[in-house]
Structure formats: C-alpha cells, structure tokens
Amino acid sequence: MGGRIRALRKQRGWGVQQLADAGRVSRRMLTDIELGQANPSLATVDRVARALDTDFAALALPEDDAAGPEVEGTLVWEAPDGSHALLLGATQDPRAELWRWTLAPTGRYDAEPDRRGAQEIHHVLSGRLTLALETGPQVLGPGQSAVIASDQQYAYLNEGAEPAVFVRVVTGA
Secondary structure, rough: OOOHHHHHHHHHHHHHHHHHHHHHOHHHHHHHHHHOOOOOOOOHHHHHHHHHHOOOOHHHHOOOOOOOOOOEEEEEOOOHHHHOEEEEEEEOOOOOOEEEEEEEOOOEEOOOOOOOOOEEEEEEEEEEEEEEEOOEEEEOOOOEEEEEEEOOOEEEEEEOOOOOOEEEEEEOO
C-alpha cells in the first residue's frame, strides 16, 4: 500500500509534506506508511486516499489476481495480540467494502467517525463482539448481525475468552 501511495503522490508532482497536509497526517507518519514501517489506522489511510482522489480499497486491494484464489484478502490492520482485519473486496458505485475481522481475547479497535450517513453491517461468525457506540454497547454472538451508523465515535471489543470473528460491510464511508 505504501508503494501505491508514493506512486500516486509522485504522479501528482507532490512532495511528502504536501500530501501530509492534504491528508491531515504528519509528515513522519506518511513517510513511515510509504516505507511500509507504520501500522496506520484505517481512517488515516482513508484520509490519504481521499487527498489523492482515490479510495481506501484502491490503495489496499491487489491490482490483479496474480496471488491466486488461495488468498483470502488483503491484510490491512493487525495488532500485536494477533487481532487483524482483511479487506476482501470493494465496489465503487455504490461504494461498499467487505471485511473479515478477527479480534483476539481482550482485543480492541478504536475507529474514527466516517462521513455523515456512513453505515456498517456486522455479522458475527464466532465468539462475541461488543460494539462500543455513543448510545451504549451492543453485544453480538455467533449468527447475530447489527447495522450501525459509523459517522460516530465507536470501537470493536472482544471481552470474551475466544477470538471474535466477524464480517463487516461498510457503505457510504
């Protein structure tokens, strides 16, 4: 992803500081992202993508199927505890993203608000997922689903003893 960001930045004739300013990210963070030495938040990558007139999925997904069908998705986020998020696919119009998340026991991901009107659909495959929302927590078990507005502060938590595995669909972000 860092290589794509650098290539798009150079195509525009922008320096690192110019893209950092446009994407509301520090120059240091942008440099680390381009070098593959950072684990930026999904919102940070999204801001950089918008500054480059593209979207998150265009930066994160492989450009072709050269990896073959055995690849489940593109690893976009991971934490030291083994929690991770895979981007499985995306559409442009309407804009939607399909994700598979795994949160280790006691794992947490703090999200930043998306654009006004954006939504997420969550479907739990195994474990228990707590959605920490401004209106209060919502707990989902295996086979349960929920739709939330993602234009608010929210977080994903696993307060259980086994990994929480869930599918996430993002629309309008």
